[in-house]
Amino acid sequence: EENKVTEEELDQIIEEAEKVEAEAQEVEAELEELGDETDAKIAQLEAALLSSEAKVKEQQDAVLRSKAEVENMRRRTEQEIDKARKFALNKFAEELLPVIDNLERAIQAADTENETVKPFLEGV
Known part of the structure; x- marks a missing residue:
């Protein structure tokens, strides 16, 4: 008789088993909800990371373009300075030509014996 379980004890065991099962289902639901929240947070962080990486790439490209633009501007400025120097030298030489011509004519016309x-x- 000691091994015999009364109907009342059996009902009590079943009731406790149902409570444990209900608690297990609640815990499982909470874990699933936490997992969903975690997955959502991971997806959000991954999207933010991709966005940040894209912004960094854009900024790197902008920096490279700016460097190239500055280098091109420096090169163009050097070329313009060289052209300005050559033009100034040519203009100066052109302005001296009439003076040189006049001096040469003066030398030819001068009395070399005097x-x-x-x-x-x-001196000339």
């Missing part, structure tokens, strides 16, 4: 004119001719 002693007072010789020092002037040597």
Whole structure:
């Protein structure tokens, strides 16, 4: 008789088993909800990471373009300075041509035998 379980004890065991099962289902539901929240948070963080990586790439590209633009501007400026120097030198030489021509004509027209004119001719 000791091994015999009364109907009342059996009902009590079944009731406790049902409570344990209900608690287990609640815990399982909570874990599932936490898992869903975690998955959502992971997805959100992954999206933020992708967005940040894209922004970094855009900024790196912008920096490279800016560097190239500055280098091109520096090169163009150097070329313009060289052109300006050459133009200034050419203009100066062109302005000197009439003066040189006049001096050469003056030398040709001068009396090379005159002693007072010789020092002037040597200076020219």
